[in-house]
Amino acid sequence: MSHFVLAPLPAWGHVRPLTQLALRLLDFNEKIVVTIFIGPNLLAKTRAEISANTTIPLEHNSRIRILTTIDSTEQDVFKLLGSLVGSYPEAYKTLHEAKEITCATTGMTYNAVKAPVAVLLDFFLGPMLFATRAIAGESVRIFTWATGAPAAITRIWGPEHLGGLGDFEAKVEEEARRTGTVAADIGDMIYRRTSGAIVKLPGLPAVYDYELFPQELASPPSMYQLLLSGHTVFKNCDGVVMSSSYVLEGKALEGMKKWWAEDGKEVYGIGPLLPRTYWDTLPTDEGATDVRNFLEEMLGKYGKQSVILVSFGSFFWPPVQEYVEELIIGLIDKKFPFIFCHASPFAIIPPALSNIINSSGLGILSSWVPQQYVLNHPATGWFLTHGGQGSVTESLGSGIPLICWPIEADQPIASLQAAQSLRVAFELVEVRNGQGLGPIHRLGGRKPEGTRAAVGREIREVIDAARGEVGQEMRRKAEAIKAQMQKSWDEEGVAAKELAAFVEKLVL
Known part of the structure; x- marks a missing residue:
């Protein structure tokens, strides 16, 4: 049995494709068990998404276990993050010790299974990576779960020779030292700072850097901590799993692979991660x-x-x-x-x-x-x-x-x-x-x-x-x-091959 743990940011755009990846893993090999740590704000929606796309029952002995580590009615993603990150180490330790585990929201207790062989952590959940490594050491492989356009990820965290910003964390720290300010206070400014420089990313026509910020928001979301988390996870993970599709973003994915090959890490583009019934079953109006x-x-x-x-x-x-x-x-x-x-x-x-x-x-x-x-x-x-x-x-x-x-x-x-x-x-x-x-x-x-x-x-x-x-x-x-x-999910399709390449080294 091979146990995979998946932990997405509690935002539906990050969660939904990961639920579809979980189902693809279960289909790929009957020896795979998946545990998904989900935010309580999306527990019901995630369970519904899984139930609509598989006949596997969501019970205590299921091969797919969906659970929360906190019980909360909070809906704001960013307000949930602190509690989710803080409660993760104890929950992961329970899985590492191959013990039964209980959902904090539903009270359902799932049977004990073998310790995880792989953990997929959202690139915005950096502290969880260090917690996982502190508990499991090198006995588990940790992968970054990355949603979003791969060219955008390359721009934010990638090397300058591929059109990226370079070492974002180092640039913020250097600017903070130079100006005598706090990194957290200037991180967003540096992220959004433009000069009219031409940016050329893999697979895309050239743009001026300010074109990547086409709208000036009255209250732009603070990105610094999330960007810092992404930098940490990408730097310290064992590999990257993307929700991207070669059909849509092949050149950008190849650019990602070139980037991470420099550090000896593999990138898997396992997309499109749409529901498996997307092309076979007429969807319902869901009561609308x-x-x-x-x-x-x-x-x-x-x-x-x-x-x-x-x-x-x-x-x-x-x-x-x-x-x-x-x-x-x-x-x-x-x-x-x-x-x-x-x-x-x-x-x-x-x-x-x-x-x-x-x-x-x-x-x-x-x-x-x-x-x-x-x-x-x-x-x-x-x-x-x-x-x-x-x-x-x-x-x-x-x-x-x-x-x-x-x-x-x-x-x-x-x-x-x-x-x-x-x-x-x-x-x-x-x-x-x-x-x-x-x-x-x-x-x-x-x-x-x-x-x-x-x-x-x-x-x-x-x-x-x-x-x-x-x-x-x-x-x-x-x-x-x-x-x-x-066709990319046919037996010889590119998505199916990427999934196989990812799983083959992890299934025991």
């Missing part, structure tokens, strides 16, 4: 009858591929509110039916705007939609997204081309990949603000205008192009990528 009814109505009125899904994910929201309003007005003007999902806690939908949408007969608002169902419905033709790797992967896994409005994190790079390398997306550039209004390298130095009028004009031009031959060509390419993604 208003969404289902709207899609059926639009299908009858406007035909197939007539609806666009709009979503900026569960956290981010465009900083210029009038641009959001211009988007909605543009969709209505062009009679482009839309589902607008506003899941972010920062989302702003004023009553007047809501009334415009409701009275148009062309749109529906929701704080949550069953995204897999919507993307695979015959009425859906496009996805307007912030461009995170998960959204891009799901959309192309459904053969749906994109319109990208990147904001932060890996989104600018994933959007660039979709628009310029894969040619399956339009990227909106007039929506940029702040330093994002600088010249755009790939457009010959043209600057965005930075006005609502320019945003409205661009949105309408993109809608026209999406409905024309350019859009049809993008759709053909998206459908071809969908087929390639599906």
Whole structure:
């Protein structure tokens, strides 16, 4: 028996692909047992995701054990981190000693199994790596679990000769010594500092460094501790497991492998990590009858591929509110039916705007939609997204081309990949603000205008192009990528081979 422990950041974009990796591991070898340490905020959702994709019962003697190390009703990811990290050592020690273990939330006690042979730790959970090593020494192999566009990871943590920032931790410490400040106070500033330098990352066209920050947020999330954690985990792990797909990001993954080969570490691109039934089973509406009814109505009125899904994910929201309003007005003007999902806690939908949408007969608002169902419905033709790797992967896994409005994190790079390398997306550039209004390298130095009028004009031009031959060509390419993604999990497919290469040295 070979025991794998998986510990993701308690954010759904990190958790969902890891649950699919867990199921792939169980399918690969019946001698594998998986324990997933999950945040209590996502325990129920994770159990539901697992149950929907396997017949293995979630019981005390199951080969897959999903448990929390703390019991909490807190939903904020960052507020949970301290308690999760603090409770991990005792929980891992229990597994290392091959004892039974109890979920702090449900009270379910799982049978004792052999000590873990491998631990996959999210790259934002650095302290857990040292705790694992202190308990188990070299008896367990520790891998970084990395979600997000590989080119974005290379940019943040990679060497300068591959387009990366170099040793981020050393740069922050040096600046702190030079200025007499505290590293934590200047880490975010250094991360976001730009000079107009040209950045060339594997598999992507050149960009100016400020193009990687296209939106100036009023209160940008503090990234320093997470970036420092990533630096620690990458530096001290035994290898890297990526949720990325060679079909979408092959050159970027090869760049990652080149980077880590310099340190004798292996990188595995085991993606796409979509549900195993993604291409075989028609998804359900998960109780979202208003969404289902709207899609059926639009299908009858406007035909197939007539609806666009709009979503900026569960956290981010465009900083210029009038641009959001211009988007909605543009969709209505062009009679482009839309589902607008506003899941972010920062989302702003004023009553007047809501009334415009409701009275148009062309749109529906929701704080949550069953995204897999919507993307695979015959009425859906496009996805307007912030461009995170998960959204891009799901959309192309459904053969749906994109319109990208990147904001932060890996989104600018994933959007660039979709628009310029894969040619399956339009990227909106007039929506940029702040330093994002600088010249755009790939457009010959043209600057965005930075006005609502320019945003409205661009949105309408993109809608026209999406409905024309350019859009049809993008759709053909998206459908071809969908087929390639599906084949990557065939017995001789690239994803299946990467999984086999990862597991073969660990299964006893």
